[in-house]
Amino acid sequence: MAKWTAFPHADKQYEYTPATLKKHWARLHRGDCEPFPKDDAAVAAWIDYHAGRFQQAAETGLKAGAAGLNVANKATNIYANYVEKAERRKLDLFQEVAARCEAQQSTHPKDPNAFYLYAYAIGRYGQGISVAKALAQGLGGKVRDALQQAIALAPKHADAHIALGAFHAEVIDKVGAMIGGVTYGAKRDVGLKMFRRALELNPDSAIARIEYANALVMLDGKKALAEAESLYGEAAQCTPMDAMERLDVELARSELD
Numbered sequence: 126m127a128k129w130t131a132f133p134h135a136d137k138q139y140e141y142t143p144a145t146l147k148k149h150w151a152r153l154h155r156g157d158c159e160p161f162p163k164d165d166a167a168v169a170a171w172i173d174y175h176a177g178r179f180q181q182a183a184e185t186g187l188k189a190g191a192a193g194l195n196v197a198n199k200a201t202n203i204y205a206n207y208v209e210k211a212e213r214r215k216l217d218l219f220q221e222v223a224a225r226c227e228a229q230q231s232t233h234p235k236d237p238n239a240f241y242l243y244a245y246a247i248g249r250y251g252q253g254i255s256v257a258k259a260l261a262q263g264l265g266g267k268v269r270d271a272l273q274q275a276i277a278l279a280p281k282h283a284d285a286h287i288a289l290g291a292f293h294a295e296v297i298d299k300v301g302a303m304i305g306g307v308t309y310g311a312k313r314d315v316g317l318k319m320f321r322r323a324l325e326l327n328p329d330s331a332i333a334r335i336e337y338a339n340a341l342v343m344l345d346g347k348k349a350l351a352e353a354e355s356l357y358g359e360a361a362q363c364t365p366m367d368a369m370e371r372l373d374v375e376l377a378r379s380e381l382d
Contacts, residue, residue: 153366174367183197198226317340
């Protein structure tokens with residue numbers, strides 16, 4: 126595996142031990158409803174993930190087999206989305222995750238994150254090649270179906286609610302409310318409801334506020350700018366508990382600047 130770029134905000138606050146990881150697990154995983162792992166290698170991979178050692182987390186997770194798949198896939202998704210600068214490499218990483226998740230869905234059909242992390246990977250891949258192209262390739266329906274399955278399996282999966290809200294907004298933004306509704310089932314009110322539900326489930330989430338703000342601007346244009354800026358301001362004030370949350374907060378701060 127080629128060497129990945131280091132996480133740019135390393136902080137000892139994001140370093141957990143197995144004991145402190147377990148203590149803070151519910152807060153750290155309020156977004157994805159991932160259960161605390163029983164496998165020691167998977168625990169070690171999650172410690173690397175939360176600290177921002179994404180490549181180590183991915184490699185250790187893959188070596189752990191089924192127990193480490195979700196941490197490997199999440200580490201790869203987050204790294205590709207926030208840290209990797211080379212566009213082709215980023216798209217390749219998302220495709221790797223999608224392929225692993227498809228296989229995982231067959232062997233672990235009750236694991237919500239086999240579906241959520243798949244949707245994340247192909248959704249970000251679609252944004253990378255352009256949402257219009259992704260819809261033409263049929264990726265839109267796959268994203269929607271995978272997110273709906275994740276929520277069916279884990280109704281409190283805040284991150285899946287965020288992603289599904291973003292799906293509704295992006296489809297309407299790219300093809301319009303009428304075609305979006307008829308072809309993809311995309312509806313403005315459903316999308317916005319998803320974001321509100323995500324914030325109820327995970328009130329500390331910076332990314333929920335960022336994606337909600339982006340969706341409002343896509344759906345309502347200039348009249349939504351004040352509310353969107355307020356949401357970005359709230360996101361920038363969130364207190365990150367790990368590397369991923371820090372990347373979200375930094376994203377909000379950079380947008381405000």
